[in-house]
Amino acid sequence: MNATSSFIFSPLGRIILFLLPFFLATLVHWLVGKVFLGWLRRRRPKKPFINYLQRLSWPFFMSLASLSLCTKIFPEWFLAEAQIKAYREAVLIFFVFFLVIKLIDASFIYYYERHQRPFPLPGILHGFILLVFYLALLFVIFREILGINITGLLATSAILTAIIGLAFQGVLGNILAGISLNMTKSLSRGEWVKIGQHEGVVKEINWRETLLLDRYSNIIVIPNSVVAAEKIINFARPHRSTALSLQVKVSSSAPPARVLAALEEAARECNDVLPTPQPEAYLLSYDETGVSYMVKFWTIDFARAPLITTDVARLVWYKFKRQGIDIPIALNERFREMIHSLRPEEKTLSQNQLFEANFLDLRHSQLFRYEEGDKAGELMVSEETLRRLAQRVKRRVYARGEVLCRQGEKGETCYLIARGRIKGEIIYSEKGKKYFSEFELGPGEVFGEMSLFTGLPRTATGIITEEAELLEVDQESFAFLLDQHPQLAESIAELVSRRNKANEDFLRKIKELSAQDIELSTDKKSILKYLKNLIQSFRKKT
Numbered sequence: 229m230n231a232t233s234s235f236i237f238s239p240l241g242r243i244i245l246f247l248l249p250f251f252l253a254t255l256v257h258w259l260v261g262k263v264f265l266g267w268l269r270r271r272r273p274k275k276p277f278i279n280y281l282q283r284l285s286w287p288f289f290m291s292l293a294s295l296s297l298c299t300k301i302f303p304e305w306f307l308a309e310a311q312i313k314a315y316r317e318a319v320l321i322f323f324v325f326f327l328v329i330k331l332i333d334a335s336f337i338y339y340y341e342r343h344q345r346p347f348p349l350p351g352i353l354h355g356f357i358l359l360v361f362y363l364a365l366l367f368v369i370f371r372e373i374l375g376i377n378i379t380g381l382l383a384t385s386a387i388l389t390a391i392i393g394l395a396f397q398g399v400l401g402n403i404l405a406g407i408s409l410n411m412t413k414s415l416s417r418g419e420w421v422k423i424g425q426h427e428g429v430v431k432e433i434n435w436r437e438t439l440l441l442d443r444y445s446n447i448i449v450i451p452n453s454v455v456a457a458e459k460i461i462n463f464a465r466p467h468r469s470t471a472l473s474l475q476v477k478v479s480s481s482a483p484p485a486r487v488l489a490a491l492e493e494a495a496r497e498c499n500d501v502l503p504t505p506q507p508e509a510y511l512l513s514y515d516e517t518g519v520s521y522m523v524k525f526w527t528i529d530f531a532r533a534p535l536i537t538t539d540v541a542r543l544v545w546y547k548f549k550r551q552g553i554d555i556p557i558a559l560n561e562r563f564r565e566m567i568h569s570l571r572p573e574e575k576t577l578s579q580n581q582l583f584e585a586n587f588l589d590l591r592h593s594q595l596f597r598y599e600e601g602d603k604a605g606e607l608m609v610s611e612e613t614l615r616r617l618a619q620r621v622k623r624r625v626y627a628r629g630e631v632l633c634r635q636g637e638k639g640e641t642c643y644l645i646a647r648g649r650i651k652g653e654i655i656y657s658e659k660g661k662k663y664f665s666e667f668e669l670g671p672g673e674v675f676g677e678m679s680l681f682t683g684l685p686r687t688a689t690g691i692i693t694e695e696a697e698l699l700e701v702d703q704e705s706f707a708f709l710l711d712q713h714p715q716l717a718e719s720i721a722e723l724v725s726r727r728n729k730a731n732e733d734f735l736r737k738i739k740e741l742s743a744q745d746i747e748l749s750t751d752k753k754s755i756l757k758y759l760k761n762l763i764q765s766f767r768k769k770t
Contacts, residue, residue, distance in 0.1 A: 249293035257286045276341035283334040287327040294320040318373040325365050333358065355435075419464035420530040423455055429531060443534070463530045469502055470530050474540055477518045479554035484511055484519070487553055491523035494543035497631050500536045502526040518556045539629065546627040586618035587611075589646040589699055595674045596709075596716075599723060608720075609713045616712070620705040625697050632675065632690035632698075636740035639679025639686045641702045648696025650675050652688040656737035663737075668693070680706055681724050682749045683758055685740050707766035710759055717763070721756040724749070 261282060268278050297316045340347045347354070370376040415421050420429050421440070426448050428440030438455050440448040463470045474495075478487055488509040495507035507525040514520075523544075527536055548555060590596075596608045607614070623646070626632065633639060635655060643650070652675065654665040667688075669675055675690050680701065710717050728735065728750045735746050748754040 249296045250290060253289035253293035254286070257289045260285055260289075276338050279341065280334050280338040283337070284327075284330060287323065287330040291320075291323045291327045294323040314374055318369045321373060322365060322369055326362070329358070329361055329365075414460055415462055416464075419462055421463065422461040423450055424458040426450060443531075468528045469505075469526045470528075471524050471526050472533055472537055472540075473522055473524045474537055474544070475512070475520060475522045476541075476544060477520050477556055478548065479556060480514070480519050482519070482553040486551060487511075487519075487521055487548075490547040490551060490553065491521060491544060494547055495523050495525040495540050497543055497629055498525070498536065498539045499629060500527050500529055500532065500539065502528065543627050543630060546625060546630065550624050550626075582623065583615070583618050585646075586621055586623060586699060587615050589644060589672075590614045590618055590621070593644050593672050593674060595642070595644055595677065595701070598719070608716055609709065613709065613712050617701075617705060617709055620708060622700040622702075623697060624700055625695065626692045628692055628694050630692045632692060633686050635686050635689045635738075637686045639676055639684075641700050642677040642680040642706075643675045643690075644699040644701065645669055645671050645673050645675065646697040646699055647671060648698075649693045650696060651691045651693045653691065654688045654738065656734070657739055658737050678724070678728075678749075681720055681759070682728075682755055684745050684749055687735070687738055687741065703762060704766065704769075707762040710763050711766055714763070717756055717759040721752045721759060724755050725752040 265278055265282055265285070268275070272278065294316070298320065337347060415430050415433070415438075417430050417432065421427070423438070423440070426440060426442070428442035428448055430438065431441050431447065432439040433452075437452055438450050440450065442448055474491075476491070488511070491509040492507045495501050495509075496503070501507065502525075505526050507523055509521060509523045512520040512522050523540070525540065527533070529536070545555075547553075591607070591611065591614055596614075598604050598606050598608060621644075626648070632643065632650060635653070648671070650669045652667045652669065654667075656663055656665065676686065678684060679686055680703065728746075732746060732750055735741055735749070736743075748758075
């Protein structure tokens with residue numbers, strides 16, 4: 229017997245020969261995962277079936293390896309030896325059942341991945357259940373196949389477990405706390421939570437710890453035992469929507485009804501605020517510095533809570549500014565305002581600058597210019613009249629995201645864009661289906677003039693897409709202009725009727741406009757009558 233044969237028949241040689249198929253099976257599994265499944269994953273990265281094959285690859289090849297131990301590729305003496313035969317059967321039974329368990333487990337996971345639904349068991353609980361199955365299978369094989377009395381083993385294990393438990397009390401506490409958290413489903417991956425003083429989105433719950441990603445992109449590692457002992461606020465339960473709030477203080481001279489309406493309107497116009505439940509505003513308290521209010525609104529994106537609250541606060545500021553609702557300011561700033569008010573020449577200069585800016589914007593716009601004919605591009609009115617109109621129009625600043633007006637609302641003003649942009653949205657119906665159309669206007673262009681010229685409801689919703697400075701021309705200012713230039717009514721009636729006739733088919737698709745509305749808006753005489761009524765109403769007031 230040579231040295232090679234002696235080594236093979238030695239205990240070490242038998243162990244190596246026994247383990248050789250499993251080493252080869254692991255190598256084949258690694259190659260299949262790297263080469264074949266890696267190639268599939270690059271071609272179809274979102275296919276759940278590739279993950280299914282990946283989970284079954286190692287159990288399958290290990291089952292083949294254990295089966296090969298019973299074939300004739302091994303020497304006769306190896307197959308015939310009783311002790312090796314018992315181990316062959318034990319390994320074969322274990323890996324066959326191991327494959328069956330993994331097949332069932334992988335099939336369940338594949339089902340949820342294919343339907344894009346989260347797996348109902350958290351990772352730590354899922355792993356614990358599989359471990360229990362594998363240990364139970366091992367104990368049965370030890371006792372029934374190998375004939376090993378596991379009573380002594382269990383007794384020894386109990387003593388060993390007690391020693392390990394005392395030595396690793398903290399670790400075991402974290403493990404048990406992790407299992408408890410997963411079973412009670414207090415929090416799950418992807419949910420935004422607050423644990424004690426720490427707040428963030430749950431990235432992982434493993435055997436020992438819970439990992440949170442906070443607002444500063446830092447990972448916070450909290451031991452599971454600490455998580456179980458702390459107060460947990462889950463912002464994703466009982467449903468994904470959660471309420472945010474913003475508190476403001478305003479001057480006691482501001483009417484509460486106007487303040488509450490402005491707060492609710494600002495919250496509604498924020499894109500990240502849910503339409504239902506509707507925002508709610510409350511009056512909280514009075515004190516010597518003003519009146520405190522709060523607006524409450526809901527969102528499903530709690531991770532962006534500071535940004536959403538900022539967006540609502542930004543819209544509130546613009547609305548308060550336009551409506552003359554004062555926010556209490558520092559005493560030194562109030563003192564500067566008082567000194568400024570005592571200098572009438574500065575106030576007059578400021579007003580004259582405003583009127584001049586209004587005049588220049590009116591003159592450069594297309595609002596009162598001829599569109600066609602020999603006079604195309606020329607002003608319909610004199611510059612002197614425009615200067616007088618410039619003293620009547622209101623210059624207002626709007627924030628990005630504010631809704632200027634909504635389709636179907638009554639409109640008695642039009643807006644000339646001095647700075648910024650407005651997006652118009654039109655919803656119309658055709659053959660029983662709803663369609664959506666958009667357009668955008670910039671500096672020098674006009675929004676909402678048709679409602680001012682005809683009295684029709686708004687045919688589009690106007691949304692501010694970047695901070696805008698608008699000149700608001702209301703009915704009274706428009707009537708003043710018509711009164712100064714009576715021939716202007718004739719020109720506008722001709723222009724509007726011609727434009728609406730050209731768009732008549734489209735106007736009929738807007739449900740907010742009745743057949744009578746469209747008929748009146750395309751008839752020059754009807755429009756002229758409406759404009760003359762505006763002039764008469766203006767003369768009665770003055």
